[in-house]
Amino acid sequence: MKRYEVIIVGAGPSGLSAAIEAAKRGIKTIVFDENEKPGGQLFKQIHKFFGSKKHHAKIRGFKIGEELLKEADEAGVEVVLNATVIGLYADKEVVVRRGDEVSHYKGDTVIVATGAAENMVTFPGWTLPGVIGAGAAQTMMNLHGIKPGKKILMLGSGNVGLVVSFQLLQAGCEVAALVDAAPKIGGYGVHASKVARTGVPFYLSHTITKAHGEDHVTGVTISKVDEHFSPIEGTEKYFDVDTICMAVGLSPMSQLLKMSGCQMEDNPKKGGQVPITDEYGETSVPGLFAAGDVSGIEEASSAMIEGRMAGVCVAEYLGYCTEEEKEQILAELKEDLESLRQGMFAPANRGKEITETEEGIAVSKNLLQHGFLTEKEVEKYPGVVHKVGVHPVMECTQNIPCNPCQDACPRGCITIGENITYLPIVADGSKCSGCGMCVASCSGQAIFLVDEDCGDGSATVTVPYEFFPIPEEGSKGFGLSRNGEKLCEATVVSVKSVAAYDHTNLLTMRVPKEYAMAARFFKAG
Amino acid sequence: MNRIEEHPILGEPQKGREVTFTFDGKEMKGCEGEPIAMALKANGVMIHRYTKKEHKPRGIFCAIGRCTDCVMVVNGKLNVRTCITPLEEGMVVQTQDGVTAKGA
């Protein structure tokens, strides 16, 4: 048996972050991960993250993963892959299977960062090939370059369901519908809107009543549900899909912690069985920590901060940093974490009904029920203004901790205000150069550049465009509304793509001026 | 086909060299090092096994080695999680029927 000062289970965002903090203080750090590659789920996240600079905002998940790996490597972290931790015994003894060997390790401290497992729901036919988890879809298309299906129905409107639906479209699949039994969309409105504007219909208060097919999925029937989530007869709708994707939440994968004998609790706000910890992740067993989703389901951004907290605590526990240093770093990290835990989607607000923004504006009901803002509703929000000449229109209508747009504008046109969750506003007297940095910086793809009246009866609308094929300049097609309906004829004026946009192309289309505030997507045709 | 040729964010998928394997005796092509399940998916194979009790078809479900629904007989070995086992040249992959290879 070998002894390590700290053993970390899981090389995902929190595990790696913890390892970095420990190793850079001179601690011999080992990380075991059952997968072939490190990074956990980060490498499947191809969208830009929310938050502030500190939280790696507007950087795509897989890029954050690459940065973390580089940092871990520089700090001297030892990551052992294809190494499955099959047991965690009392006194922090870790049992690892690698290849055809099982070995025991003793950790002076152990950080469990095993992440989460996907929840599933049952319906007739749910065991058929073609019914998959949303994570499986991400693994197939974003890691292995394989399309999960040709035509897919997504169940679940949380951020995972919304983000994966968008990713399916990016991979070249068709998304037939997005379905959720809840009456309201669970994820960010901006994530929903970027799916809705491509024409994907949302069916809230609906559930899958049957997956059809003998050997594999050939179709699916959904039904409207009543307030008790029971299907209502006569409301069935059939879709001829070959794949059904489930994104119905995550549960902490906390079995190792339970095995270790630390105190556990069943906490629905944290997603299920979690260890009871102090605010920095230490369990009831001294020297045993939990970080990331295993201690409560949140975002990768918070998992990374939690990992760093655990890493610093371990360093102090082992005598590699002073208590004073620890307290100072923890205070900073706590501030970062708290800023991420603000806004409408904060963990503290789970299950609460929020009807107004922090600015006192009514939250769009249409956005929550159908995934898009109506033309009338959108005018209420501070980011939506009318000006002469080209200017940003920011359809950001929910308070989420995110501010890259503010930093993106070289002319300082955009301000968020003192609280990171405030809705962005266009500063008075600002002069937009039309550079498009704000459009590309918005992780929610909610910023558009609009010239409402070009003087010849036309308007131009610049939209973020992350699909292939990229329409050619001068090509004709249609301007689509916020819910993906064909509104008007549109001509592609330009498609800009520079390194700073990071693969978010800026497509400018010319539309009749009466559609300047309505056309939000382009479809070739 | 089910392979993504070029992705708007990720570009061209980085894959291993082309290798040949067999699925229930039929020759197929895949990329070396990708999970067996991905090579099968690219070839349009949906059914990985039939269950023991009810004889129902199963395929990829979680794709990360947790659910064990995608297990098959690989090179004669039962219960191999194909979603996390890398493809190698000449592999013999068989549909699993209960706890034997199909037709065995």
Add this chain to the structure above:
Amino acid sequence: MNQIVDRSRDIGEFVPQPDDDMLVCRCEEVTKGEIRKAVHDGMWTITEIRRYLRTGMGLCQGQTCARLVKGIVARELGISPAQLEPATARSPMRPIEMKVLGKEEVSDTWQ
């Protein structure tokens, strides 16, 4: 959690439901009806259900169905799922061949 469930409590008769044939444990092929019946047969804890029906004891060790089974048992007992103690967590956490588990070689050649 850890609340002692009063076994003398009357939970009523088993009433068949239209979705009783729904498969819940994918590995061991156990249906919702079998789980509900087991509760009426006196299996009130997750551990008892597991030993009685083998739910969550197949190849995946309950990765997929643990939460579903808990929900069904809790509903049948008229309690919240949080009140049911989850199954005992024990090694090995992932499927492993007996010959590998039995060998337990200590090796220092990993690096």
